[in-house]
Amino acid sequence: MLAVINGFVKTMSGEDLQNGQIIIEDGKIKAVGTNLEIPDDAQIIDAAGLLVTPGLVDGHCHIGMWEEGIGFEGEDGNEDVEPITPQLRAIDAINPMDMGFQDAIEGGVTTAVTGPGSANVIGGTFLAMKTYGKRVDDMVIKDPVAMKIAFGENPKRVYNEQHKSPVTRMAIAAMLRETLYEAKQYMEDLEASAEDPDRKPDFDLKLDALLPVMKKQIPLKAHVHRADDIFTALRIAKEFDLDITLDHCTEGHLIPEELAAAGKPCLIGPTFGSRTKVELKNKSFETPKVLMDAGLKVAIITDSNVIPIQHINMCAGMAVKAGLAEDEAWKSITIYPAEINGINSRVGSIEEGKDADIAIFKGNPLLDIDYETMMTIIDGKIVYKNKKANILNSL
Structure with a gap:
C-alpha cells in the first residue's frame, strides 16, 4: 500500500487539491482527497512542494x-x-x-x-x-x-x-x-x-x-x-x-x-x-x-x-x-x-477505482524548462525514482 501526501494534486476530474492525499492499494486508487486517514502500513511518499498528476x-x-x-x-x-x-x-x-x-x-x-x-x-x-x-x-x-x-x-x-x-x-x-x-x-x-x-x-x-x-x-x-x-x-x-x-x-x-x-x-x-x-x-x-x-x-x-x-x-x-x-x-x-x-x-485522471498511475514533478513540466520528474507510479508500483528525490518515508 502507498500513500502520496502533501502534494499539489491535479486530479483532472474536478478541483485541484492543495496538500492532497492519494491512497493506493492493489494497483488501484483507493481514495483521493484531503484529511484522509492514512493506513498505518502504508509506504509514504511525501510530495510536499511537488506537483502530482495522473500519468x-x-x-x-x-x-x-x-x-x-x-x-x-x-x-x-x-x-x-x-x-x-x-x-x-x-x-x-x-x-x-x-x-x-x-x-x-x-x-x-x-x-x-x-x-x-x-x-x-x-x-x-x-x-x-x-x-x-x-x-x-x-x-x-x-x-x-x-x-x-x-x-x-x-x-x-x-x-x-x-x-x-x-x-x-x-x-x-x-x-x-x-x-x-x-x-x-x-x-x-x-x-x-x-x-x-x-x-x-x-x-x-x-x-x-x-x-x-x-x-x-x-x-x-x-x-x-x-x-x-x-x-x-x-x-x-x-x-x-x-x-x-x-x-x-x-x-x-x-x-x-x-x-x-x-x-x-x-x-x-x-x-x-x-x-x-x-x-x-x-x-x-x-x-x-x-x-x-x-x-x-x-x-x-x-x-x-x-x-x-x-x-x-x-x-x-x-x-x-x-x-x-x-x-x-x-x-x-x-x-x-x-x-x-x-x-x-x-x-487519465486521479479518481477512486482507477489504475494507480501517477506522475510526480518538481516544477511545472508545461511551463518550466528546468522541471524534473521525481517519481512515476504505474499500477501502484514505483517504476521510476529520480536519484535526487528524497520523498519516500514511513509514518
Whole structure:
C-alpha cells in the first residue's frame, strides 16, 4: 500500500487539491482527497512542494514499433508492400524492451496508444498499453483501440515509388471505400447466416479484422494533415456510418466551423518539429486552442518517434504559449486522450477505482524548462525514482 501526501494534486476530474492525499492499494486508487486517514502500513511518499498528476497519456504514437537506436531490424510499423492490411496488429510488433519505454517512464508518460504507421491506406490496429513491463500482453489496457487508415502524401509517395496504386488521392479513397463495402457485406452475410447457413461467407482475415469498425466498437484512426484530406475522411466515415478520429489534423485550425459541425475528436501533433513535407506547411501551436474553442475534444500527441514521447509536456507547453488555457493543456495529455481512445475508465485522471498511475514533478513540466520528474507510479508500483528525490518515508 502507498500513500502520496502533501502534494499539489491535479486530479483532472474536478478541483485541484492543495496538500492532497492519494491512497493506493492493489494497483488501484483507493481514495483521493484531503484529511484522509492514512493506513498505518502504508509506504509514504511525501510530495510536499511537488506537483502530482495522473500519468501522462499519449493518444497517438508508434513507441515500440520503430525501436530507438536501431535501423531496419527494429522498424516494424509499416508493411508497405500492400496498401490494404487491416489484419495487422500492433501487439505483434511492439518490443517493450525498447529504450523508448524507459524514456516514457522518466517523462511521466504511463500510457501510450501505439500502432502502425501511415504508409498504407489501411494499416492495421492500434492498442493502448502501459509503458512499463516485459511482456506486451501484460501491458495492454485495450486491444484493439482503433483501426489505422491514412490519406494524402504518405500512401501516395510509398506506392508511387513502387509504380502501383494508389498514387492519387482518388485511388486512396476508392480503395478504402471498396474495402469497407466488402467488410459491410461480409458482416451482413455473417449475421444472416445465423438463420440461413448458405449465406455464411468463407473466412477472410482482412474483412474479419474490420468487423469491430463496422460494428462501431472501435473507430477509424485517420492520418490526415491537409484540410481536403480531413474532409475526405469525414465523407467516407459518414457514408458508412462509422466512428472516426482525426489524427494530426494539422490544418484543423483553418476549418474549425466545419470540424465543429462534424464533432469528431482531434489528436494534434507532432507540431514540435520541422516542416518535413508540404502537408505540414500550415502547422501551428494555435491549433489545439482554436479547435477547443470551437467545442471539440482535443488531445496533443507526439507521434513518437517523430517527437520523443517524454517531451509530450513540451508539446502541450507550446500550446499554452500559443494561448491554450493551462488546465486544458493538462487535460489534452491526460483525460482527453483517454476519453478519445475509450480507456478513461482506467486512466487519465486521479479518481477512486482507477489504475494507480501517477506522475510526480518538481516544477511545472508545461511551463518550466528546468522541471524534473521525481517519481512515476504505474499500477501502484514505483517504476521510476529520480536519484535526487528524497520523498519516500514511513509514518
